[in-house]
Amino acid sequence: MIPGEFTYHRPSSVAEAVAILVSHGDEARPLSGGHSLIPMMKLRMAAPEHLVDLGGIADLKGISEDGGTITIGCMTTQHELIGSDLLADKLPIVRETSLLIADPQIRYMGTLGGNVANGDPGNDMPGLMQCLNATYVLTGPDGDRDVAARDFYEAAYFTALAPEEILTAVKIPVPPAGHGYAYEKLKRKVGDYATAAAAVVLTMNGGTVSSCSVALTNVADTPLYAADASTILTGSTLDDATVKNAVAAAEAITDPASDGRGPAEYRTKMAGIMMQRALARAAERASA
Amino acid sequence: MNDMTPTREQREAALEGMGCKRKRVEDVRFTQGKGQYVDDLKLPGMVFGDFVRSPYPHAKITKIDATEALKIPGVIAVLTAEDLKGVNLAWMPTLAGDVQMVLADGKVLYQNQEVAFVVAEDRYIADDAIQLVEVEYEELPVLVDPFKSMEPDAPVLRPDLEGKTEGAHGPRKHHNHIFNWEVGDKDETAKAFAEADVTINEMISYHRTHPSPLETCQCVASMDKVKGELTVWGTFQAPHVIRTVASLLSTIPEHKIHVIAPDIGGGFGNKVGAYPGYICSIVASIVTGVPVKWVEDRMENLSTTSFARDYHMTTEIAAKSDGTVTGLKVHVLADHGGFDACADPSKWPAGFFNIVTGSYDFPAAHLSVDGVYTNKAPGGVAYRCSFRVTEAAYCIERAMDVLAQKLGMDPADLRMKNFVKADQFPYQSALGWEYDSGDYHTAMQKAMDTIGYRELRAEQKAKQEAFKRGETREIMGIGVSFFTEIVGAGPSKNCDILGVAMFDSAEIRVHPTGSVISRMGTKSQGQGHETTWAQIIATEIGIPAADIMVEEGNTDTAPYGLGTYGSRSTPVAGAAIALAARKIRNKAQMIAAHMLEVSEYDLEWDIDGFQVKGNPEARKSMKEIAWAAYHAPPPNMEPGLEAVSYYDPPNMTYPFGAYFCVMDIDVDTGVATTRRFYALDDCGTRINPMIIEGQVHGGLTEAFAIAMGQEIRYDETGNVLGASFMDFFIPTAVETPHWETDHTVTPSPHHPIGAKGVGESPNVGGVPAFSNAVNDAFQFLGSTHIQMPHDSWRIWKAAKDLGAHG
Numbered sequence A: 001m002i003p004g005e006f007t008y009h010r011p012s013s014v015a016e017a018v019a020i021l022v023s024h025g026d027e028a029r030p031l032s033g034g035h036s037l038i039p040m041m042k043l044r045m046a047a048p049e050h051l052v053d054l055g056g057i058a059d060l061k062g063i064s065e066d067g068g069t070i071t072i073g074c075m076t077t078q079h080e081l082i083g084s085d086l087l088a089d090k091l092p093i094v095r096e097t098s099l100l101i102a103d104p105q106i107r108y109m110g111t112l113g114g115n116v117a118n119g120d121p122g123n124d125m126p127g128l129m130q131c132l133n134a135t136y137v138l139t140g141p142d143g144d145r146d147v148a149a150r151d152f153y154e155a156a157y158f159t160a161l162a163p164e165e166i167l168t169a170v171k172i173p174v175p176p177a178g179h180g181y182a183y184e185k186l187k188r189k190v191g192d193y194a195t196a197a198a199a200v201v202l203t204m205n206g207g208t209v210s211s212c213s214v215a216l217t218n219v220a221d222t223p224l225y226a227a228d229a230s231t232i233l234t235g236s237t238l239d240d241a242t243v244k245n246a247v248a249a250a251e252a253i254t255d256p257a258s259d260g261r262g263p264a265e266y267r268t269k270m271a272g273i274m275m276q277r278a279l280a281r282a283a284e285r286a287s288a
Numbered sequence B: 001m002n003d004m005t006p007t008r009e010q011r012e013a014a015l016e017g018m019g020c021k022r023k024r025v026e027d028v029r030f031t032q033g034k035g036q037y038v039d040d041l042k043l044p045g046m047v048f049g050d051f052v053r054s055p056y057p058h059a060k061i062t063k064i065d066a067t068e069a070l071k072i073p074g075v076i077a078v079l080t081a082e083d084l085k086g087v088n089l090a091w092m093p094t095l096a097g098d099v100q101m102v103l104a105d106g107k108v109l110y111q112n113q114e115v116a117f118v119v120a121e122d123r124y125i126a127d128d129a130i131q132l133v134e135v136e137y138e139e140l141p142v143l144v145d146p147f148k149s150m151e152p153d154a155p156v157l158r159p160d161l162e163g164k165t166e167g168a169h170g171p172r173k174h175h176n177h178i179f180n181w182e183v184g185d186k187d188e189t190a191k192a193f194a195e196a197d198v199t200i201n202e203m204i205s206y207h208r209t210h211p212s213p214l215e216t217c218q219c220v221a222s223m224d225k226v227k228g229e230l231t232v233w234g235t236f237q238a239p240h241v242i243r244t245v246a247s248l249l250s251t252i253p254e255h256k257i258h259v260i261a262p263d264i265g266g267g268f269g270n271k272v273g274a275y276p277g278y279i280c281s282i283v284a285s286i287v288t289g290v291p292v293k294w295v296e297d298r299m300e301n302l303s304t305t306s307f308a309r310d311y312h313m314t315t316e317i318a319a320k321s322d323g324t325v326t327g328l329k330v331h332v333l334a335d336h337g338g339f340d341a342c343a344d345p346s347k348w349p350a351g352f353f354n355i356v357t358g359s360y361d362f363p364a365a366h367l368s369v370d371g372v373y374t375n376k377a378p379g380g381v382a383y384r385c386s387f388r389v390t391e392a393a394y395c396i397e398r399a400m401d402v403l404a405q406k407l408g409m410d411p412a413d414l415r416m417k418n419f420v421k422a423d424q425f426p427y428q429s430a431l432g433w434e435y436d437s438g439d440y441h442t443a444m445q446k447a448m449d450t451i452g453y454r455e456l457r458a459e460q461k462a463k464q465e466a467f468k469r470g471e472t473r474e475i476m477g478i479g480v481s482f483f484t485e486i487v488g489a490g491p492s493k494n495c496d497i498l499g500v501a502m503f504d505s506a507e508i509r510v511h512p513t514g515s516v517i518s519r520m521g522t523k524s525q526g527q528g529h530e531t532t533w534a535q536i537i538a539t540e541i542g543i544p545a546a547d548i549m550v551e552e553g554n555t556d557t558a559p560y561g562l563g564t565y566g567s568r569s570t571p572v573a574g575a576a577i578a579l580a581a582r583k584i585r586n587k588a589q590m591i592a593a594h595m596l597e598v599s600e601y602d603l604e605w606d607i608d609g610f611q612v613k614g615n616p617e618a619r620k621s622m623k624e625i626a627w628a629a630y631h632a633p634p635p636n637m638e639p640g641l642e643a644v645s646y647y648d649p650p651n652m653t654y655p656f657g658a659y660f661c662v663m664d665i666d667v668d669t670g671v672a673t674t675r676r677f678y679a680l681d682d683c684g685t686r687i688n689p690m691i692i693e694g695q696v697h698g699g700l701t702e703a704f705a706i707a708m709g710q711e712i713r714y715d716e717t718g719n720v721l722g723a724s725f726m727d728f729f730i731p732t733a734v735e736t737p738h739w740e741t742d743h744t745v746t747p748s749p750h751h752p753i754g755a756k757g758v759g760e761s762p763n764v765g766g767v768p769a770f771s772n773a774v775n776d777a778f779q780f781l782g783s784t785h786i787q788m789p790h791d792s793w794r795i796w797k798a799a800k801d802l803g804a805h806g
């Protein structure tokens, strides 16, 4: 439970941080809240020789809205997401999800950037960002590039992020006013990663689903955008048969690990149940 | 009387004696972060030890090379079994009569076993060096399933025992067999089964778990080579025993060993035994001549020091058709891991498991326990229970429910029918115990009335109908548990640890000004002894508890005692305290008689002093008497006011209780929610009701954890899973149910103050209440027994197997 030796850097600008990453390549890692990275280092499952603490870069914090897009700086903590009036108003599902992450102590430290960049399938924000069709801004030596959350994740801990890049911001298109939403998470206890979780955002029009987006957490080695399920549900009245079809389509793309949370079979079924419950709650919340 | 003279009530209240909800005095430092734990200790020149551990569960070790590790600046030494052999410490005796490797001697028997001990200037360097110690392993076939341990071709785990057909507890019938222990009358029991109207037979498993105290095991060993004295500070529930063992093993004379247990952050049985970390630190300090600190991390604690349970109990009950039980037959397969390091009194290889007849009047019973080796960590400690009592209580309480189901009887009614009756005490059980006192019917009735038992059953029935009609996906379970504990080990006639009888002790010194210091052979790990011991003394000698300091844990100053575990402190040390206090009171009476110039027979005790019978104005307070004891003692009397008492209990004490759990279960996710939990405890005389309640809350929380998911799991290849708090279930305030507590009082007839001990009752009674609730919920779907732990996926699986998912 003691990490290997490392050098600690605390740059004050993104450019400086990127320069440090460039000069040390694979041996360097950005440090945000440290609540995923430091446990891994203590287990010596990660042993970076250089830690680049992003905490001294003021530009990386903050939540703002501009022309239908909400931009959240990577160093915004989960606690700050919960406290944001803008998010509560425009993207209440972010608050709902944040409240289901770990416990207050961890949320004071853990950041949105760290949560989505980490690449751990257990993290809750990646699935949510896929559901919301968010875009990540990656800043490297050659400037910024945008990658859709739905294209970012390759395998557990493997993402589109290059070693010399920093995920500086997350851009989320604001869903229409009156949209329904829900994040349902089954976990063993407070502070646990999901056995299975589902994010749903939808809009309704006269009892019919006019748009729908479903994503799943921790039931594969990446978050899962449930494209087929979303398509099946769109245009439906959420009748039992359609929901059943959509759940089956979502379950079909899962490939969970068997672990202390339960065998794969259970976790797949729980993904379906969470999705079903999220759908029901989202529909209830949506204005007709 | 003038207005300033306190009333009797005021004098009584000022003592804060027995029965008072006195606030815990130790919490003043604990809640301010001012406790002094082992890891707070910093000695000049102190270095750190840490273990190289085996990644394999079963392997031969062909080579250990520390060359590279020793090159790291700051690395002082790397100890292996070969080094320990030089001081005859490569192996150590266990409390259960087995021997255990301190460091791997040629092979390893479980994952994370201690292979080498790295000593370095700081913890960081030690951990770096661990990565560089090269160990070559040759993997051996792994034995995980205890049911396969005695197959003819099962791998040989313990070549050191080759050819040994006799173990510490009789014949061994296989190379992986440790012992067989039989109690009861086999023929009588067989007869009961032959004549029975109804029988049940169920294999009831109690899975492997771990006490997981907040503070892990740790020590600092410091050898003073000039004086030839060894001081060891450590997380010891039984410091005196540790000193004796250390002396026997090291050949350092006992008076030159100082064992000190400072504040301890929870023990629950985890800190009873001796571990390789202690031995290696001592040897390393002897070798280096500087103090050596060893501190386990969480994973090491969970995966290597002292698991609990792992009992597989095939249970049969014979009964008449009216529900009267006539016979009990239990066979236990006990998985001990690689070494039998069970913490039991020497003569009891399966602890007091023969309390398995529980609260019921079984005319005949027979018990047989087989202990076996597997490739798992050793231990088998009593995790917040008297030795193997929680296993026994779970076994009988689950089995009674299975019987009730088969008979179509209500489980509470079946228990009522078979309880030992109040007028049967002292009661001789079929498996050899003499229950001291109890009134089970009264306790059960009070519990049933308070919780509204019949109404709950009606509600459950309505819910079951609604479930069958498809109107709800939720089902409801009512868990009934009525346990009898056996605590206070124990009488010298049947209890010893490595030959030392299991008495306990107290020393009380009253100072001239009437304040007191007292020391005991026990050691609190959070139980609140500093508070409650003072309350006993306060009531007995009339000095306010606030003026009484209690000290434990330093073998140089405290009288010899066997320590704190198995709920033994109050039954044993509590009695010693009362008796030592009475010696003081007797002497005080003589002094008071001298002061008042009357015969001591003319005096009577009144709250906080002696008064002349019929003339209460003529009195001397204990404070005045204390001064006189040092200032002007009666002629021919030794001055001073001190006493020591060693107490060998005549019998165990038998606390009991009635617990009810109401649970709602979401069949689709397997999530179980405890709606209500009611715990009625009878621990005899209640010393501090608030501390009792706190103990019950804590024990119930552990019981909840164990029943609902807390588990040390192994995969088929022997990898230990769940050895971190990510997987090992420690409930937070969010998951923990609300506890309703209640009590009856049936004092122990043989204990000086009638107290029985309560710390472990809630764990013992709580586990069956939770498990019975889950099982009860599924009965109407055709289930008879679902194994623990009842985490969500297993409940979901049970529901699925019963066809509840459509």
Ligand SMILES: Cc1cc2nc3c(=O)[nH]c(=O)nc-3n(C[C@H](O)[C@H](O)[C@H](O)COP(=O)(O)OP(=O)(O)OC[C@H]3O[C@@H](n4cnc5c(N)ncnc54)[C@H](O)[C@@H]3O)c2cc1C
Pocket: A029, A030, A031, A032, A033, A034, A035, A036, A037, A038, A039, A054, A074, A100, A101, A102, A103, A106, A109, A110, A111, A112, A113, A114, A115, A117, A118, A122, A123, A124, A125, A161, A165, A166, A167, A168, A191, A192, A193, A194
């Ligand atoms: C007990 C516990 C329970 C938890 N439970 C949950 C849970 O239920 N759900 C959940 O979602 N999370 C959970 N977490 C994780 C927590 O939310 C973390 O804070 C989060 O995963 C990582 O954020 P961080 O800011 O701490 O990142 P860090 O730990 O600092 O970094 C994580 C990884 O991302 C990289 N990184 C960090 N920031 C950037 C960046 N801006 N650009 C590029 N790479 C970056 C780091 O190099 C590292 O590899 C839990 C953590 C703990 C300790």
